[in-house]
Amino acid sequence: MPIIDVSNYRNLVVLTGAGVSAASGLRTYRGKGGIWEEYNISEVGHVDRLRDNPSCIWQLFGSLRADSLSAQPNRTHRVLAHLEEQLQRSHNFTLITQNVDGLHQKAGSRNVIELHGTIHKTRCSNHECDLQPFDDTNDYANSCPLCPRCNSPLRPCIVLFGEAIPAYESWQSKRVLRDCDLFVAIGTSGTVSPAANLVRGAEYSGARTILVNLEPMNPRNPYFHEEYIGKAEELLPELFKVHLI
Numbered sequence: 001m002p003i004i005d006v007s008n009y010r011n012l013v014v015l016t017g018a019g020v021s022a023a024s025g026l027r028t029y030r031g032k033g034g035i036w037e038e039y040n041i042s043e044v045g046h047v048d049r050l051r052d053n054p055s056c057i058w059q060l061f062g063s064l065r066a067d068s069l070s071a072q073p074n075r076t077h078r079v080l081a082h083l084e085e086q087l088q089r090s091h092n093f094t095l096i097t098q099n100v101d102g103l104h105q106k107a108g109s110r111n112v113i114e115l116h117g118t119i120h121k122t123r124c125s126n127h128e129c130d131l132q133p134f135d136d137t138n139d140y141a142n143s144c145p146l147c148p149r150c151n152s153p154l155r156p157c158i159v160l161f162g163e164a165i166p167a168y169e170s171w172q173s174k175r176v177l178r179d180c181d182l183f184v185a186i187g188t189s190g191t192v193s194p195a196a197n198l199v200r201g202a203e204y205s206g207a208r209t210i211l212v213n214l215e216p217m218n219p220r221n222p223y224f225h226e227e228y229i230g231k232a233e234e235l236l237p238e239l240f241k242v243h244l245i
């Protein structure tokens with residue numbers, strides 16, 4: 001495995017997925033022991049459930065909220081936060097995450113685009129309601145909460161299946177890919193679009209593209225130039241030569 005000297009790059013973009021939080025005790029979505037092995041995506045992860053069974057959304061994502069609140073960042077989160085800190089004056093470092101757990105920010109990362117939202121906020125499911133999204137630590141294990149303004153079900157501020165990526169986050173991620181010269185995807189199965197297509201944008205911009213994942217992508221994504229297979233929390237310190245105490 002080579003050592004990547006990040007000072008050789010001006011515009012670094014890192015894309016992370018659920019695999020980076022596995023070492024913090026949070027479950028991935030796919031693969032052995034994954035959330036979608038236990039739950040059916042269309043039964044609990046789809047936007048249509050807000051209409052007919054909003055409680056089931058909280059049953060799953062309420063417990064993810066509770067788990068995320070008690071989880072601590074692991075070495076992958078800390079290496080990425082360290083790189084950003086080290087490069088902040090002379091380079092652009094953007095972390096695009098599909099994770100809703102907030103662990104990158106807990107580790108100290110600042111320039112984070114949360115493509116799939118955050119589990120730590122709640123909002124009203126009624127688009128016409130003027131209730132603002134608010135910080136929330138309640139897991140609503142027993143029943144779905146209702147909006148104090150319009151009585152519609154409240155929902156976690158995450159992107160459900162059948163919903164679009166929030167416009168601002170989508171625009172931000174496309175913008176940083178335009179100038180990207182190093183793109184590293186970590187801990188993602190590469191099965192969910194549009195995140196799965198970001199590597200293509202980076203490659204079109206001429207970036208060096210790298211995947212770090214526990215297993216090879218299946219099917220292989222030809223836009224990745226290099227693939228390093230193993231646990232991110234073990235590979236990343238070697239790859240970037242960052243050894244934290």
Ligand code: OAD
Nearest residue numbers: 017018019022028029030098159187188189213214231232
């Ligand atoms: P997945 O669960 O689909 O994939 C996680 C990937 O991480 C798998 O390929 C694992 O092999 C890998 N992995 C597991 N442990 C690892 C480790 N220690 N180091 C490196 N890799 C490891 O997660 P995502 O690709 O993030 O959407 O899934 C994308 C989206 O699908 C999620 O954001 C979620 C889900 O449905 C929403 O909830 C909106």
